[in-house]
Amino acid sequence: MARSQLPNDLITQIISLTSPQDACRASAVSTSFRSIADSDQVWLKFLPLDRSDLILPQISPMKSLYLHLCDLGVPVGGNQNKIFSLDKKSGKNCFLIGARELGILWGNDQHFWRWIAGQNSRFDQVAKLLYVGWFHLEGKIDTKILSPKTRYAAYLIFRFDDDRQGFRQPMESRVSFESDEHREWPNVVLDPREGEPRLARERGDGWLEIEMGDFYNEDRDDGTLLCTLKDLDNANSKSGLVVEGIEFRPKEA
Numbered sequence: 001m002a003r004s005q006l007p008n009d010l011i012t013q014i015i016s017l018t019s020p021q022d023a024c025r026a027s028a029v030s031t032s033f034r035s036i037a038d039s040d041q042v043w044l045k046f047l048p049l050d051r052s053d054l055i056l057p058q059i060s061p062m063k064s065l066y067l068h069l070c071d072l073g074v075p076v077g078g079n080q081n082k083i084f085s086l087d088k089k090s091g092k093n094c095f096l097i098g099a100r101e102l103g104i105l106w107g108n109d110q111h112f113w114r115w116i117a118g119q120n121s122r123f124d125q126v127a128k129l130l131y132v133g134w135f136h137l138e139g140k141i142d143t144k145i146l147s148p149k150t151r152y153a154a155y156l157i158f159r160f161d162d163d164r165q166g167f168r169q170p171m172e173s174r175v176s177f178e179s180d181e182h183r184e185w186p187n188v189v190l191d192p193r194e195g196e197p198r199l200a201r202e203r204g205d206g207w208l209e210i211e212m213g214d215f216y217n218e219d220r221d222d223g224t225l226l227c228t229l230k231d232l233d234n235a236n237s238k239s240g241l242v243v244e245g246i247e248f249r250p251k252e253a
Contacts, residue, residue, distance in 0.1 A: 011036050016045040020066065021089040038063055046091040053077040054084055066091075073122070076145075083122055084145075087250050092147035094249040096157070097139050099127040102246065105136035120206035121244050128161065129241040133234035135171070139227045139246040146217045146248065153214040153251040154227045157207050157244040158200075160191060164240030167191040171231040175213030178224050186213065188229070190241070207244055214251050 015023050015037055023046075027037035036042065043062035047069070048054060054074055059065040066086065073085030073096065081098035104127060106112040111130070118126045129135075139154070146152060154175045160167070170187035188210055192198055200210040212227050227246055231238070 008036055012039065012041050015042050019089065020046050020091045046086075048084070048086070048093070051084070081123060081245075090250060092150055092250050093145065094247065095141060095145065096122065096245055096247045097141065098123040098125075098245040099243045100125060101139070102127075102243070103136075103138040103140075104243070105134060106132060116242075118244070123244065126245075127243045129239055129243075131237060131239045133237055134232050135238055136230040136232070137228070137243065141225050141227075141248055143217050143223060143225055144221055147250070148217060148219050151214060151216050151251045152248050154212045154225075155209040155247045155249070156190075156212055156229060157203070157209050157247055158190065159207050159242050159244075161240045161242060164191060166236050166238030167241060168193055169231070169233070169236055171229055173212045173229050175215055175225065175227050177215075178226060188212070209247070212246070 011033070015026050018026075020043075023037050023042055027034040029037075038061070040060075040062040043066050046066055047056075047062060053076055055078070056065065056074065057068060059068050067088075069084075069086045070088040071085075073083040073094075076082040076084050076095070079101075081100045083096040083098075085094045085096065086092070087094055100115075100123070104113060107127060112132050114128045114130055115125045116128050118124055137156075167190040170189055172185040173188045174183055174185045176183040188199060189196070190200060190208075190210060192200075200208045203209050212229060215225060
């Protein structure tokens with residue numbers, strides 16, 4: 001059947017059942033397709049209108065609101081240290097938990113950590129490590145706020161100051177449910193030596209990220225997920241790390 005024979009409502013329904021990435025591709029087919037693929041009726045389907053804890057900005061058209069949520073996100077429940085966003089390709093839920101919401105060993109002791117202005121950060125404050133021997137950081141998230149039937153990865157968002165030391169040794173990282181006591185602890189290296197494979201990568205916003213682990217979110221009711229990074233080797237002093245937070249987003253294939 002030719003394009004001109006298809007009712008606009010039917011085309012709208014078909015595009016709405018695809019993904020944001022497919023909708024963008026459809027808009028490139030022709031001028032007539034673009035007017036439908038870019039319409040509010042289509043992009044409303046991709047917005048988190050069922051989340052009462054989000055205050056969505058008054059942005060129109062709906063495609064522009066969608067892109068705003070992808071690029072900047074919005075605070076969750078008025079908490080400026082938890083940011084909800086959308087994955088641009090799939091429209092699935094993403095979350096960035098700021099350092100203030102993390103459990104950081106001695107994080108409130110000014111001898112070991114200092115809370116500084118979040119330069120180039122989406123948070124007012126980030127955590128700067130002054131000196132520790134034992135390093136332990138943990139974040140939690142309830143899987144019901146993530147998209148179901150989706151494999152996620154948790155990423156530590158960080159950078160280093162000039163006085164960094166102690167992070168060229170492997171640290172233990174784990175992403176697991178509270179009930180899962182037997183999951184392995186793979187090693188990660190935040191600051192590898194020259195010539196070694198670089199696991200951390202630049203984000204393009206002045207920060208680095210490294211994957212802490214991944215998990216499959218089945219039905220949104222799997223429970224509380226723990227993300228832990230630790231090095232309890234007291235002989236290996238560490239300093240110069242700046243932590244922005246932990247981000248949860250769908251894992252790329």
